[in-house]
Amino acid sequence: MNLTDELQKRKTFGIVSHPDAGKTTLTEKLLLFGGAIQEAGAVKSNKIKKHATSDFMEIEKQRGISVATSVMAFEYRDKQINILDTPGHKDFAEDTYRTLTAVDSVIVVIDVAKGVEEQTEKLVKVCRMRNTPIIVFINKLDREGKDAFDLLDEVETMLGLKVTPLSWPVGMGQRFQGVYSLYEQNLILFSPHGKQEEEGIVKITDLQDTLLDQKIGKRPADELREELHTITSVYPEFHREDYLKGAICPVFFGSAVNNFGVRELLDCFVDIAPPPLSRETEERIVKPDEPKFTGFVFKIHANMDPKHRDRIAFLRVCSGVFRRNTNYLHVRQEKYMKFPNPTAFMASKKSVIDEAYPGDIVGLYDSGNFKIGDTLTEGEVLHFKGIPSFSPEQFRFVNNTDPMKTKQLNKGLDQLMDEGVAQLFTKEDNGRKIVGTVGALQFDVIQHRLKHEYGASCNYEPVSLYKACWVSSKDPAAMKEFITRRKKDLAKDTDGKLVFLAESAWTLKMAQENHPDIEFHFTSEY
Numbered sequence: 220m221n222l223t224d225e226l227q228k229r230k231t232f233g234i235v236s237h238p239d240a241g242k243t244t245l246t247e248k249l250l251l252f253g254g255a256i257q258e259a260g261a262v263k264s265n266k267i268k269k270h271a272t273s274d275f276m277e278i279e280k281q282r283g284i285s286v287a288t289s290v291m292a293f294e295y296r297d298k299q300i301n302i303l304d305t306p307g308h309k310d311f312a313e314d315t316y317r318t319l320t321a322v323d324s325v326i327v328v329i330d331v332a333k334g335v336e337e338q339t340e341k342l343v344k345v346c347r348m349r350n351t352p353i354i355v356f357i358n359k360l361d362r363e364g365k366d367a368f369d370l371l372d373e374v375e376t377m378l379g380l381k382v383t384p385l386s387w388p389v390g391m392g393q394r395f396q397g398v399y400s401l402y403e404q405n406l407i408l409f410s411p412h413g414k415q416e417e418e419g420i421v422k423i424t425d426l427q428d429t430l431l432d433q434k435i436g437k438r439p440a441d442e443l444r445e446e447l448h449t450i451t452s453v454y455p456e457f458h459r460e461d462y463l464k465g466a467i468c469p470v471f472f473g474s475a476v477n478n479f480g481v482r483e484l485l486d487c488f489v490d491i492a493p494p495p496l497s498r499e500t501e502e503r504i505v506k507p508d509e510p511k512f513t514g515f516v517f518k519i520h521a522n523m524d525p526k527h528r529d530r531i532a533f534l535r536v537c538s539g540v541f542r543r544n545t546n547y548l549h550v551r552q553e554k555y556m557k558f559p560n561p562t563a564f565m566a567s568k569k570s571v572i573d574e575a576y577p578g579d580i581v582g583l584y585d586s587g588n589f590k591i592g593d594t595l596t597e598g599e600v601l602h603f604k605g606i607p608s609f610s611p612e613q614f615r616f617v618n619n620t621d622p623m624k625t626k627q628l629n630k631g632l633d634q635l636m637d638e639g640v641a642q643l644f645t646k647e648d649n650g651r652k653i654v655g656t657v658g659a660l661q662f663d664v665i666q667h668r669l670k671h672e673y674g675a676s677c678n679y680e681p682v683s684l685y686k687a688c689w690v691s692s693k694d695p696a697a698m699k700e701f702i703t704r705r706k707k708d709l710a711k712d713t714d715g716k717l718v719f720l721a722e723s724a725w726t727l728k729m730a731q732e733n734h735p736d737i738e739f740h741f742t743s744e745y
């Protein structure tokens with residue numbers, strides 16, 4: 220098969236949701252359809268979220284599981300589908316943001332009873348920044364929940380998405396009878412924990428057909444007719460191009476745990492989801508069908524076993540063909556490297572591969588050469604965009620509690636930052652180090668891993684900060700003045716970029732007003 224054929228075969232996507240909406244269950248059902256797993260319960264995924272634990276031993280265990288489920292690939296209708304797992308726990312939101320840079324589309328799962336939740340909002344915002352094509356799956360229709368029209372309104376207003384339903388529920392909870400697929404013009408009848416065999420599907424092209432009344436009863440049938448009429452008059456007709464541009468999101472209804480509505484979702488996904496897309500670099504746009512290989516690292520996973528310090532860097536192939544044992548340029552390090560054991564992930568099985576194509580994710584064993592965002596090419600100097608750091612939400616000073624282990628502490632901190640566990644800022648005035656994270660959990664993770672993997676120990680000291688903003692200016696004189704005046708509020712990130720540490724929303728506002736020539740950025744990419 221040539222590059223074009225391989226490209227057309229691939230669909231790389233992520234499933235995002237607020238914890239408990241049903242992401243893991245849906246993933247599992249998709250894998251079952253694809254024959255990648257044989258029984259339910261095989262995907263444990265990142266269950267850290269489940270207990271909202273502050274117990275880091277639990278996290279350590281989960282890290283082992285989540286590396287196996289980081290990428291799950293399966294074949295369905297001659298397509299190779301790559302699902303990238305995203306941690307559900309909010310403290311790991313930044314991991315999820317980065318993973319979203321490596322997908323070409325997403326499926327958003329929403330709980331019918333809970334509607335749009337906080338984490339869904341945050342994640343969809345990141346997708347919208349990049350116009351990522353989105354399909355919405357409204358889950359748990361076997362339970363009582365919100366009215367379907369109200370939910371669509373909620374999705375439109377809270378997530379800022381334009382939607383059009385491609386399936387529609389008949390009843391809900393106790394009265395749930397199935398869904399009508401506007402995409403396939405079928406009525407699919409629901410049986411709890413059913414396999415959704417073919418006999419549950421009734422082909423109805425004309426909604427006036429009395430077969431509809433026979434199957435679901437006269438009243439529900441009339442209601443359905445009315446609702447479908449409203450849908451066709453209120454919501455836009457579905458066009459794939461609009462979806463691909465991120466301008467419209469098709470919506471499906473179902474019940475993942477009952478394996479209901481999942482096949483319809485998957486079939487439509489396979490028809491409409493984009494093949495590997497182009498990616499922006501600082502230098503130019505890279506197209507997937509370019510013959511030369513390029514790729515970037517979006518995630519780094521450390522080995523849990525302290526005796527084997529190697530890590531796995533997850534690389535998304537963006538163009539050309541990645542080949543085993545071939546020399547590639549590590550752009551940041553300006554050196555050539557080759558990889559004897561690149562790994563692919565098929566569900567929970569890992570295997571060494573000889574080749575990988577755009578859209579594929581390759582695991583590279585790494586002894587500390589990689590950092591999130593690193594680019595590999597055949598020689599061209601490129602820097603892929605879209606892997607920013609976001610301003611952390613929690614900050615603490617780090618103190619070294621074992622001066623004999625300073626070297627280990629610094630090395631450990633550097634490597635953990637490369638992995639993207641947290642962000643480290645070094646203050647300009649006194650050189651003190653501040654760790655910034657999205658959630659409180661990472662502080663425990665860092666302390667624990669420094670001790671167990673690097674033999675270093677630290678403690679934290681509270682520091683009252685509101686935001687870290689990257690600063691820039693077109694006017695060097697203004698920048699110089701800003702640096703002189705605000706030295707005590709300035710720090711450098713691990714890339715040496717200047718960051719303003721704002722104590723409160725008010726100090727930030729004042730700084731913005733007093734220094735109009737300085738730009739304050741809330742992500743590291745500007």
Ligand code: G4P
Nearest residue numbers: 236238239240241242243244307358359362474475476477
């Ligand atoms: P997540 O990855 O998004 O966090 O959600 P997950 O799939 O783990 O699902 C959260 C809970 O919701 C699970 O129940 C799961 O069984 C349930 N669930 C998923 N889909 C449906 C559905 O269509 N209908 C109903 N009624 N429930 C659904 P749990 O009791 O928390 O866990 P488990 O013991 O069942 O694994």
